[in-house]
Amino acid sequence: MEATPAPSPSPQPDAGLPGISVIMPVLNEERHLKAAVTAVLEQDYPGPVEVIVALGPSSDGTDRITAELTAADPRVRTVRNPEGTTPRGLNRALKEASYDIVVRVDGHAVLPSGYLSTAARVLEETGADNVGGIMAAEGTTPVEKAVACAMNSWLGVGGARFHLGGTPGPAETVYLGSFRRSALDRVGGFDEDLARAQDWELNLRIRRSGGTVWFTPDMRVSYRPRGDIRGLARQFFRTGQWRRAVVRRHAKTLSLRYLAPPLALAGIAGGLVAGAAGFVPAFVLPGGYAVLIVAGSAITGRGESPGVRARLPLVYAVMHTAWGAGFIFSPRRLG
Secondary structure (H helix, E strand, O other), X not given: OOOXXXXXXXXXXXXXXXXXXXXXXXXXXXXXXXXXXXXXXOOOOXXXXXXXXXXXXXXXXXXXXXXXXXXXXXXXXXXXXXXXXXXXXHHHHXXXXXXXXXXXXXXXXXXXXXHHHHHHHHHHHHOOOEEEEEEEEOOOOHHHHHXXXXXXXXXXXXXXXXXXXXXXXXXXXXXXXXXXXXXXHHHOOOOOOOOOOHHHHHHHHHHHOXXXXXXXXXXXXXXXXXXXXXXXXXXXXXXXXXXXXXXXXXXXXXXXXXXXXXXXXXXXXHHHHHHHOOOHHHHHHHHHXXXXXXXXXXXXXXXXXXXXXXXHXXXXXXXXXXXXXXXXXXXXXXX
């Protein structure tokens, strides 16, 4: 009787390449977590890779799905994050990381197959402390598509390359981030008092410590935007609040780009109040903003369906005014 041949061993990672630790804070990510982790495990990077999931107090099936993932692949490990905040989850996962390259991934982000290889290559070529690329907003419903169009345009989010793309080079910040572990240790990791904008603030400290943050359009990650106007308003209001909190800590980072939404909101509100009180010329402020938004929507919405183009002016107005209101009404205790 012939012996059954032993199965061929699975290919082993190239131990000569730097290892990559992917850190992933999750909270109520039942819908997307499996796809996000699977996309990391199926990367074409030939070096060692591990995934450390920081588990917040989810109320859905996130813990069950994570348990299935850890049972199926020893490269996936977990750490508890009882507060559920993003920066604390990132720092807890960072403490468990084994390798010299640390890549942040969100629980609803699906990496393209060459993402980790590109990250390792660009870190090596540039000597940067953090490299990253484009947050490519993509929608499926008319509202999601309108929000994605706005988030991918200069009128919606300004000129940040991680939204709009551009040439490779040093940048203020990038989407997600692929870091040298030594840089994270040098600056003390993520600021746990910042529930949002902690990535921008971390990149600020990296740059101030003499490091480089590098943008490359070769690293592109799909992002699913909010699918309803109320959720969009909440998101941008909170983002404006936390951006003001960062400005309180780092006053020299205040720029016209951050002041534009609150100044626009103040002008619109002031013009409406003054106009209603009898000073009719004041209506030029809200009227001029409306003309700008409609004209800008016609330009940035070219190629979109009529349903998307019809929603664009409202989406832009909500993004601008919600961000501006959040910036103005950010409580001093925040952060």
